[in-house]
Amino acid sequence: MDESVTLQKILEAAREEFLAKGFPSASLCNIVKTAGVTTGAFYGYYKSKEELFDALVGGQYEYVINRYKEAHESFARLPIEEQPAQLGKRSEGCMNDILLHAFEHKEEYRLLL
Numbered sequence: 001m002d003e004s005v006t007l008q009k010i011l012e013a014a015r016e017e018f019l020a021k022g023f024p025s026a027s028l029c030n031i032v033k034t035a036g037v038t039t040g041a042f043y044g045y046y047k048s049k050e051e052l053f054d055a056l057v058g059g060q061y062e063y064v065i066n067r068y069k070e071a072h073e074s075f076a077r078l079p080i081e082e083q084p085a086q087l088g089k090r091s092e093g094c095m096n097d098i099l100l101h102a103f104e105h106k107e108e109y110r111l112l113l
Helices: 003-025 028-035 039-045 049-077 083-104 106-112
Strands: none
Touching: 003 028, 003 039, 003 049, 003 106, 028 039, 049 083, 049 106, 083 106
C-alpha cells in the first residue's frame, strides 16, 4: 500500500474514532482496525494517540492560541488611555478571525471542542 494512502486511512479512521468517542475513550486498536493497517504500521507514522490527535488538530489549536496571543499583545502595547475604547474592537476582531477559521476547519474544531 502507498505510504500516503496508508497515512490517509489512519487519519480518517482516527477522525471517526475521536469524533465518536472523544479523545480519552478513543482506542488505537479500533483506529488501526478501521484503517486496515497493523499496529506496527501505525507506529511507523505516530508514536502515540496524542501525536496522532495533534496531527489532526494541532494546526487549528496553534492558530487559536497564536491569534489570541497576538490580540492580547497588540492590546497591551496600546497606550493605557486608549485601551478602554479599543477593548471591544480588538476582542471582536480576534473572535471573528477565530470563528472564520473554525468555519473553514469544522471537523478539526469539532474534535477540539
